[in-house]
Amino acid sequence: MESDGIVKKLTRSESLVPWPRLQSVLADRGLDALVATSHVNVTYLSDFWSMSQWSRRSAQVHAVAGVTPERDVDVVVPAGNADLVYVEGRVPPRRVWVYGSFVVRGLERVADGQREAIAFRDALMQESVPTPIEALAKALERRGLGASKIAVEYAGFVDGALAELSRRLPRASLVSGEEVLRKVREVKSPREIEILRTAARNSDQAFAAAASHACEGMAEREVESLLFSELVRLGSSPFLSSLTAGARTALPNGQAGGYELQPGDLLRFDGGGRYQLYTSDIARMGIVGRPTERQGRYYAAMREGLEAAIAATRPGVACSAIFAAAIRAVRANRIPDYERTHVGHGIGIENYDGPQFTESNDQLLEPGMVICLETPYYELGWGGVQAEDTLVVTDNGAERFTTQPAELVPVGI
Numbered sequence: 387m388e389s390d391g392i393v394k395k396l397t398r399s400e401s402l403v404p405w406p407r408l409q410s411v412l413a414d415r416g417l418d419a420l421v422a423t424s425h426v427n428v429t430y431l432s433d434f435w436s437m438s439q440w441s442r443r444s445a446q447v448h449a450v451a452g453v454t455p456e457r458d459v460d461v462v463v464p465a466g467n468a469d470l471v472y473v474e475g476r477v478p479p480r481r482v483w484v485y486g487s488f489v490v491r492g493l494e495r496v497a498d499g500q501r502e503a504i505a506f507r508d509a510l511m512q513e514s515v516p517t518p519i520e521a522l523a524k525a526l527e528r529r530g531l532g533a534s535k536i537a538v539e540y541a542g543f544v545d546g547a548l549a550e551l552s553r554r555l556p557r558a559s560l561v562s563g564e565e566v567l568r569k570v571r572e573v574k575s576p577r578e579i580e581i582l583r584t585a586a587r588n589s590d591q592a593f594a595a596a597a598s599h600a601c602e603g604m605a606e607r608e609v610e611s612l613l614f615s616e617l618v619r620l621g622s623s624p625f626l627s628s629l630t631a632g633a634r635t636a637l638p639n640g641q642a643g644g645y646e647l648q649p650g651d652l653l654r655f656d657g658g659g660r661y662q663l664y665t666s667d668i669a670r671m672g673i674v675g676r677p678t679e680r681q682g683r684y685y686a687a688m689r690e691g692l693e694a695a696i697a698a699t700r701p702g703v704a705c706s707a708i709f710a711a712a713i714r715a716v717r718a719n720r721i722p723d724y725e726r727t728h729v730g731h732g733i734g735i736e737n738y739d740g741p742q743f744t745e746s747n748d749q750l751l752e753p754g755m756v757i758c759l760e761t762p763y764y765e766l767g768w769g770g771v772q773a774e775d776t777l778v779v780t781d782n783g784a785e786r787f788t789t790q791p792a793e794l795v796p797v798g799i
Contacts, residue, residue, distance in 0.1 A: 401457050401477050402430055402735075404575040404754070411569050412453050418534035419526065420563055422449040423542030426735050427567050429663060432459045433477040436467045444544060446518035449479070450525055460529070462521045464488075468509030472501050484514045485521040519547055523554035537563030572732060572740045573754040578664065579778055582733065582756050585622060585666035586776040586787035589658030592616035594790050597653065597672040601798040603646050606631050609653070610642035617659040625665055626737065627657025631674075635770040638762070649675045652769050653797055656762075665737045667758045668788060669774030672797040683720060684763060685771040685794055691716035691761035692773040692792060695729055695743075699759070699777065699784040705747040712743075712761055721763070730759035733776060755779040 412420060422431040423446075425439045431449040438445035448462040460481040463471070465488035472478055488510060496503045515521050526532060538560050540548060552560055574582065596613035606629055614624040630640035631647050635654040647653065651674045658666030671685065694715035695708050712729040732739035733756055741749045743759065751757075760774035773792045777784045 400575065400577040402433055402575060402578055403451075403457070403570065404573055405457050407573055408451065408570045409453060409455075411566055412537070415537070415566065416535060417453070417537050417561075417566070419450060419452045419529070419531050419536045420566055421522070421526075421536060421538045422451075422563070422567065423447075423539045425542065427539055428461070428542070430567075430571065430735050432461045432479050434461045434463070434479055435470060435473065435476070435663065436463065437470065438464065438467050439542075443542065446542075446544060446547070448518060448522050448525075448542075450522070450529065450531075452529055452531065460525045462518055462525060463509070464518070465510060465514060469502060469506040471509055472505035478505070481525070482509055483521040483525045484509050484512055485516060485518050487514060517550075519550045519554065523551060526555060526558070531558065533557035535559040535561065537561055537566045539563040539567060568740055571734055573752055574734060574756050574778070575754075578734060579754070579756060581662050581664045582666070582776065583778075583787045585658065585661035585664050586668055587789060588617060588620040588622040588661055589666040589668050590670065590788040590790045591620060592622075592659070593655045593668075593670040594795065596655075597670075597795045597797050598799065600647065600653070600672070602649060602674055605644050605646050606634075606642035607644065609647070613655065614659075622659035622661045622666070625658060625660045627655065627659075629653075629655050630770075633767060633769050636764045636766045636768065638764055638770070647674050647797065650678065652677075652681060652771065652794075654770055654772060656772060656774065664735055665733060666776065667733055667737055667774065668776055669760060669762070669772040670790070670792065670795065671771060671773075672795040674797045677794055681769075681771070682794070685773070687716045687719035687721045687724070688761040688763060688771050688773040689792055690719045691724075691729070692759060692775060695759045695761070696775070696777060696784055696786065699751065699757070699779060700782065701751055701753050701779060703751050705741050705743045705749050705751070706745055708751075708759070709743050709745050709747075712759070716761055724763065726761070729761060730757055730774075732756065733758050751779050753779055753781050 428449045436447040439447045450460040461479040595616040600609045610629045629642040632651040653672035656669040691712040695712040698711040716724040730743040762772035764770040776787045
């Protein structure tokens with residue numbers, strides 16, 4: 387007898403996905419379901435985090451959402467990852483479909499109240515199938531989607547998986563789901579906004595703490611260690627970031643090394659950490675001693691550009707208009723030849739979400755978009771200055787997430 391998957395009762399926790407938006411995007415495209423396959427989008431769609439999938443692409447985990455008025459998500463997981471079906475603070479999927487096998491003792495001795503162990507036991511005791519595609523096809527068939535139009539994210543599949551799914555579902559129409567996911571992810575749910583707000587503030591505070599404890603003669607990597615330690619203390623984990631000093635601040639993606647801070651050096655931090663798997667991306671700067679006239683003037687121009695972009699941010703404004711406002715403000719502040727290819731991007735479970743703030747992108751802003759606006763300047767042989775902040779588009783304008791002002795912070799004070 388075949389299993390219908392493990393049915394899980396939803397908790398009161400809020401989904402990561404703005405469900406009405408997902409349903410609207412599917413309906414607009416005449417789609418009956420969406421299948422996520424990459425690690426970030428499986429977690430985004432299902433709230434299920436697979437440690438194996440986040441560490442290697444070959445660990446296949448899939449999530450399925452259909453056109454339903456309320457959140458209803460299935461996940462396909464390897465048996466060895468089924469202990470993560472129930473995790474406190476996350477919304478479990480409705481059904482879990484297990485493939486492969488895993489050996490664990492004590493299934494018959496799980497006590498009442500051990501929710502993680504109970505979910506793991508139930509997953510291992512259902513009838514498994516050998517492969518992830520067989521489990522995914524079964525999940526889609528049991529949802530009545532065997533002859534439907536289904537958007538499938540191709541990016542997370544291993545070679546041959548899409549062809550195998552098509553063979554198992556010959557009556558279904560499988561189309562690319564990448565654009566659907568991109569469109570849905572551009573506007574954040576209330577839960578996502580709170581996570582991203584905390585992620586940005588943790589990075590903001592971590593840099594302020596690191597700058598206050600840094601000093602002349604300290605190596606960049608020592609300052610970075612202070613910053614990372616503070617991120618961890620605040621509940622974030624280190625993520626992609628650039629921390630450089632002196633002339634090395636002109637390297638857009640420069641990594642902290644052995645260079646030791648000298649009097650008059652700029653200190654530039656760009657990036658952040660992860661909080662509950664969501665990223666932060668801000669830029670903050672410090673100065674060892676007093677800034678020169680040029681350092682102060684150039685940084686002030688970058689900050690004016692950032693503030694002009696934020697002031698122009700509100701629903702219905704085109705991304706290209708935000709770009710123009712930033713460039714215009716920097717040029718008006720004594721850097722007439724300032725140029726950029728973009729002045730920001732959306733942010734979410736990945737560091738770069740839509741929209742992109744470029745000269746040619748006329749996409750209009752919507753309430754609930756979380757964005758990073760930035761005005762960097764890089765000059766080899768001299769250095770770099772950068773101002774960047776994270777904000778959410780509100781009904782009437784924008785709310786900045788960070789609490790520390792974007793200014794040149796005195797190092798060691």
